[in-house]
Amino acid sequence: MWASGRILWLRLRQLQWQPTPGAIDHPERASYRGPAMRISLAVLLGWTWLGALGSAQQTPPGLDTLLERASAYLAEYEKTLSSVVAEERYEQIVQYYLSSAAGGRIASFNTWTRRRKLVSDYLLVKVQGLTGWQPFRDVLEVDGDPVGDRDTRLSDLFINQAAQAFDQAARIAEESARYNIGGVSRTINVPTLALVFLGSANRYRFDFRIEGGRKIEDIETAGIGYRERQRPTLIRTTGDNDLEASGVLFIDPDTGRVIQTVLRTDDGSLQSEITVTFRPDERLGIWVPARMKELYKGSSERIEGTATYAKFRRFKVETFEIIK
Numbered sequence: 001m002w003a004s005g006r007i008l009w010l011r012l013r014q015l016q017w018q019p020t021p022g023a024i025d026h027p028e029r030a031s032y033r034g035p036a037m038r039i040s041l042a043v044l045l046g047w048t049w050l051g052a053l054g055s056a057q058q059t060p061p062g063l064d065t066l067l068e069r070a071s072a073y074l075a076e077y078e079k080t081l082s083s084v085v086a087e088e089r090y091e092q093i094v095q096y097y098l099s100s101a102a103g104g105r106i107a108s109f110n111t112w113t114r115r116r117k118l119v120s121d122y123l124l125v126k127v128q129g130l131t132g133w134q135p136f137r138d139v140l141e142v143d144g145d146p147v148g149d150r151d152t153r154l155s156d157l158f159i160n161q162a163a164q165a166f167d168q169a170a171r172i173a174e175e176s177a178r179y180n181i182g183g184v185s186r187t188i189n190v191p192t193l194a195l196v197f198l199g200s201a202n203r204y205r206f207d208f209r210i211e212g213g214r215k216i217e218d219i220e221t222a223g224i225g226y227r228e229r230q231r232p233t234l235i236r237t238t239g240d241n242d243l244e245a246s247g248v249l250f251i252d253p254d255t256g257r258v259i260q261t262v263l264r265t266d267d268g269s270l271q272s273e274i275t276v277t278f279r280p281d282e283r284l285g286i287w288v289p290a291r292m293k294e295l296y297k298g299s300s301e302r303i304e305g306t307a308t309y310a311k312f313r314r315f316k317v318e319t320f321e322i323i324k
Contacts, residue, residue: 061253063210066222069256070198070249077286085315086288088122088137090307091115094182097300116181117143122191123315135190136173182303184270184296189305191276191289194247194261197226205230211248216260217279222253235265243267257287271297281312288312 061069096112119141139147177187196202211223228234228244235243243265250260263274272295279290289309296303 060222063208063224066210066224066251066253066256067198067203067208069253070224070251070258071200071203071256073251073256073258074195074198083124083315084284084288084312085121085123086309086313087311088118088120088307088309090118090120090305092118092181092303092305094304095302097302114181116179117141118179120176122309124192135192137176137190138172139176139179142179182296183298183301184303186296189274189292189294189307191292191307191309193274194249194263194276195258197245198249198258202234205234213250213253216250216277219252219259221250221259224249224251237267247273259287269299271295284312284314 092115094114096114098111118139121138121140122135123138124135141147173187177185180186180189197206205228206226207229209225211225213221213223215221225246225248227246231242232240233242233244235245237243245263245265247262247264249258249262251258258278260275260277263272265272274295275293276289277291278287280286281288291309292305292307294303294305294307
């Protein structure tokens with residue numbers, strides 16, 4: 001049984017690194033919006049090492065210090081990272097079910113389970129003539145079958161005029177979303193989404209607090225909880241209603257390096273949670289997404305996704321002109 005058709009999607013547009021708010025749309029019809037344009041997702045694939053702070057501090061750093069270090073980490077990333085592409089292996093599982101009330105209790109009966117495996121290129125693209133990094137998923141294989149007619153579209157993102165490149169990137173992002181399964185059609189399932197909340201363009205929109213850290217990737221992290229307070233919210237519903245984002249950012253307290261992000265939304269009928277863990281890539285010398293776990297729970301289905309990332313490399317296109 002198919003669930004009611006919700007749409008959770010990302011329409012790619014420009015995101016600039018200025019203190020101007022962006023917006024993400026979520027259930028029923030979600031779009032990610034960037035400053036002054038329809039959507040922008042400048043999500044960050046990895047980070048450079050900032051180095052140790054020297055002698056250990058006697059007391060744990062306060063919230064303002066943690067936020068400043070994380071923000072500095074973000075700024076350093078923007079300076080040093082060039083175009084990066086990774087191989088993404090992404091498995092999705094959907095359980096469709098019926099619920100019935102009997103004797104005051106609600107019982108759920110699984111009726112059908114569906115699976116899908118995707119192999120994609122996940123890219124952060126710097127479009128010539130425009131500021132900001134543009135991330136998107138370019139699907140190569142669906143359940144083992146290759147996706148055709150894609151030979152030149154990655155190169156087009158670099159060599160076309162800026163406006164044409166944006167349109168091309170948006171088409172690829174929206175086209176790739178059609179391979180997702182489940183009643184929630186989505187394009188915001190990208191591993192670097194929660195990182196934009198740390199940027200100067202969006203930090204003012206959130207209340208932050210210190211939460212308990214935990215050991216992740218052999219690092220004793222500090223937890224920064226966040227909840228959106230600004231209206232209108234970054235996440236919008238189809239009816240243009242507010243939907244706040246919340247979650248936890250786990251960072252290295254000494255460097256501000258992001259180790260894990262947790263992003264949650266809840267509109268009362270659809271709950272979502274996306275957890276991303278980062279690891280160092282020795283070849284690039286930066287921290288990159290290693291694993292993304294996503295969960296969507298509605299009244300008639302449960303969608304789980306697990307994506308892993310490997311083979312990170314710089315993506316470079318060289319062009320030349322022949323004069324006859």
